Amino acid sequence: MTIPTLLLVGCGKMGGALMRGWVSSPTPPRIFILDRKLQDAPAGCTIFRTPEEITPDVKPDIIVLAVKPAGAEAMLSSLKTVLGERMNHTALLSVMAGKSCEKLASWCGRADMPVIRTMPNTPSCVGAGATGLYASPHVSQAQKDLAIRLMEQVGTVVSVPHEEDLRTVIAIAGSAPAYVFYLAELLEKVGQDFGLDAHASRALVRGMIYGVGKMLHELPEDAETLRKNVTSPNGTTAAALSVFMKEEHWPRLIPEAAKAAIKRSRELDD
Numbered sequence: 574m575t576i577p578t579l580l581l582v583g584c585g586k587m588g589g590a591l592m593r594g595w596v597s598s599p600t601p602p603r604i605f606i607l608d609r610k611l612q613d614a615p616a617g618c619t620i621f622r623t624p625e626e627i628t629p630d631v632k633p634d635i636i637v638l639a640v641k642p643a644g645a646e647a648m649l650s651s652l653k654t655v656l657g658e659r660m661n662h663t664a665l666l667s668v669m670a671g672k673s674c675e676k677l678a679s680w681c682g683r684a685d686m687p688v689i690r691t692m693p694n695t696p697s698c699v700g701a702g703a704t705g706l707y708a709s710p711h712v713s714q715a716q717k718d719l720a721i722r723l724m725e726q727v728g729t730v731v732s733v734p735h736e737e738d739l740r741t742v743i744a745i746a747g748s749a750p751a752y753v754f755y756l757a758e759l760l761e762k763v764g765q766d767f768g769l770d771a772h773a774s775r776a777l778v779r780g781m782i783y784g785v786g787k788m789l790h791e792l793p794e795d796a797e798t799l800r801k802n803v804t805s806p807n808g809t810t811a812a813a814l815s816v817f818m819k820e821e822h823w824p825r826l827i828p829e830a831a832k833a834a835i836k837r838s839r840e841l842d843d
């Protein structure tokens with residue numbers, strides 16, 4: 574199989590997570606990076622600071638767009654100028670939480686530009702990402718297969734049938750690591766407030782979340798069964814869950830938080 578060439582545009586928190594995942598995968602793609610701030614890149618990756626620095630030998634199979642949505646139009650306009658005809662032989666893969674395929678294609682100067690929109694998450698940096706992927710009608714099967722293969726190198730990929738579905742992906746997977754990190758922060762604090770030292774509290778909470786992730790990933794049982802297996806009748810877990818499961822707590826707050834993320838993704842489209 575030929576090694577694909579990527580131009581990674583924006584190598585911050587999400588672009589950087591993808592880059593780390595790719596370079597540590599068994600068959601890394603060839604990566605060129607465009608980022609004005611990045612100091613160091615792994616061996617084999619070339620960094621450009623501005624679009625004008627991109628050298629003529631760069632002919633990407635895929636441009637991975639990982640800047641903030643507000644900077645996308647100006648960036649694509651510069652890339653169009655600098656890459657010229659090379660843009661005719663590439664697909665655009667956006668990881669941005671906003672901006673439609675149609676808008677991105679028009680900013681590339683081609684209504685028929687093949688645009689793939691994805692919503693990955695930062696666990697991609699350790700090869701354990703979860704990505705939703707939507708390919709616009711102008712994407713060829715070969716380009717879609719390549720995009721899926723690239724994102725599978727950094728974790729799980731789910732193709733969604735409608736572009737609009739990506740909003741739900743944001744709410745339950747793209748933004749969601751932050752919810753779990755917040756839970757970890759709160760549990761670690763509880764551990765310390767209730768008498769454990771910081772090291773012990775951190776080790777226990779991290780070990781617990783790692784174990785839960787591994788069980789969810791590896792075991793066939795659904796989450797409800799795994800939860801019930803922890804919950805002895807009238808035991809300690811039932812006591813704690815009776816707080817979380819009150820109608821006005823997690824059952825209301827989790828969908829409310831998801832709706833807030835979805836609402837914000839609509840605003841980022843404008």
Ligand SMILES: NC(=O)c1ccc[n+]([C@@H]2O[C@H](COP(=O)([O-])OP(=O)(O)OC[C@H]3O[C@@H](n4cnc5c(N)ncnc54)[C@H](O)[C@@H]3O)[C@@H](O)[C@H]2O)c1
Binds near residue numbers: 585607609
């Ligand atoms: N952070 C996440 O967890 C996450 C998850 C999924 C999707 N995303 C999406 O990824 C995108 C980037 O988010 P992030 O959190 O990585 O932001 P970030 O600010 O960490 O990264 C953006 C990078 O782009 C570079 N950049 C911006 N404008 C540039 C320009 N004109 N020239 C050269 N370099 C430029 C910056 O130097 C920076 O390193 C967003 O669109 C966001 O919606 C983020």
